[in-house]
Amino acid sequence: MHKVLLLLLFILLHFRAPKNEIDAEFSSHCPYCRVAEGPSPCNGCDKNMTCFILSEYERFKKQAVKGVLTNTFEDRHFYPQNWRCDIKKMRKKYEFIRYSSDPTKQLMEDLFTIARRQGKLPKRAKNISAQTLCAQKLACAPQFRKYETMLRVSPKYKIVNCVVQKSMSTMMTGAMCYLYDEKEYENTGRSFDDEFNGRLCKSQNEFSSVNDVRNKYNISLRQSGWSFSMVVRHPIDRFVSGYVDRCVRLLVMNATAQCNGCRLNMTCFIENEYKRLMQISYKRKTRRTMEDAHFFPQVWHCDLPDEREFFEFLPYSTDSEEEFMPHFEDLLQRQDVCTYI
Ligand SMILES: *[C@@H]1O[C@H](CO)[C@@H](O)[C@H](O)[C@H]1NC(C)=O
Numbered sequence: 001m002h003k004v005l006l007l008l009l010f011i012l013l014h015f016r017a018p019k020n021e022i023d024a025e026f027s028s029h030c031p032y033c034r035v036a037e038g039p040s041p042c043n044g045c046d047k048n049m050t051c052f053i054l055s056e057y058e059r060f061k062k063q064a065v066k067g068v069l070t071n072t073f074e075d076r077h078f079y080p081q082n083w084r085c086d087i088k089k090m091r092k093k094y095e096f097i098r099y100s101s102d103p104t105k106q107l108m109e110d111l112f113t114i115a116r117r118q119g120k121l122p123k124r125a126k127n128i129s130a131q132t133l134c135a136q137k138l139a140c141a142p143q144f145r146k147y148e149t150m151l152r153v154s155p156k157y158k159i160v161n162c163v164v165q166k167s168m169s170t171m172m173t174g175a176m177c178y179l180y181d182e183k184e185y186e187n188t189g190r191s192f193d194d195e196f197n198g199r200l201c202k203s204q205n206e207f208s209s210v211n212d213v214r215n216k217y218n219i220s221l222r223q224s225g226w227s228f229s230m231v232v233r234h235p236i237d238r239f240v241s242g243y244v245d246r247c248v249r250l251l252v253m254n255a256t257a258q259c260n261g262c263r264l265n266m267t268c269f270i271e272n273e274y275k276r277l278m279q280i281s282y283k284r285k286t287r288r289t290m291e292d293a294h295f296f297p298q299v300w301h302c303d304l305p306d307e308r309e310f311f312e313f314l315p316y317s318t319d320s321e322e323e324f325m326p327h328f329e330d331l332l333q334r335q336d337v338c339t340y341i
Pocket residue numbers: 048049050051052054
């Protein structure tokens with residue numbers, strides 16, 4: 001098999017998230033059926049899905065027809081959703097919030113609609129648009145500012161990728177290191193997950209400014225055959241993901257100094273981080289924290305204020321099959337990765 005296919009498959013597996021109800025049910029079913037818990041997990045069917053569905057359906061029928069009440073782990077996970085919540089009586093009174101593995105999509109939309117109607121969101125402090133507000137001097141952080149640039153280069157394929165925390169940075173770092181020297185990467189027997197613990201290509205294919213890369217590889221400004229790219233993620237999605245990493249997970253590990261010392265108080269965290277953003281913008285404060293790297297705007301990275309026109313933007317997606325992969329595949333093809341490997 002083509003190695004490039006392996007590479008793509010690897011990325012795919014790494015980032016696949018459940019897509020719909022069937023997917024989600026299946027994924028909750030699978031680990032369970034693999035883990036022996038109690039005398040006969042998965043109705044004693046092991047991994048035979050036919051057996052499981054048939055036996056669970058027998059249980060449905062018993063419950064529905066004979067009123068035999070059972071409440072096993074399987075029953076709770078597989079009995080229909082509309083058997084719950086007193087639906088028969090209450091159906092008209094309920095509002096349904098759509099599940100989504102990416103909460104910025106349907107879930108947030110539905111929740112905000114309800115919260116607004118119930119008057120639970122605070123009133124706006126000023127009745128002016130963001131544009132009007134930010135036209136005032138020093139009212140908002142500047143849209144463009146050079147903050148941090150981390151480039152990963154594959155000279156062989158003329159690919160430059162700029163990584164930003166919380167936007168597949170580890171995965172892209174691994175992929176670029178692989179494309180920097182496939183043989184070396186394979187010889188080490190590494191997988192991209194290992195990049196978390198230490199970067200194989202550290203200080204070999206890494207640069208901190210676009211101009212440094214241009215100078216090193218003599219890349220002209222026009223028609224160079226080089227590809228510059230960056231993965232971009234929906235800002236709210238990126239915020240939530242960063243918040244879970246820096247504030248929730250680290251707190252569980254007793255790292256209370258992280259998250260600006262705010263523990264789980266999100267108001268505190270946002271206010272503090274915004275203060276830092278404004279200080280770095282206007283007061284030339286320079287000390288940088290991990291929080292800054294995770295939460296400062298993506299447009300402050302990658303030398304975008306000067307180099308925007310040279311970049312191609314790859315949309316981040318939790319389900320990489322959806323948006324990211326077609327774009328990335330296209331890029332790899334254009335750079336002839338398939339022909340060489
Ligand atoms: C799976 O379960 C079904 C129904 O119980 C049974 O007919 C079939 O032989 C099983 N298949 C395997 C591979 O065990």
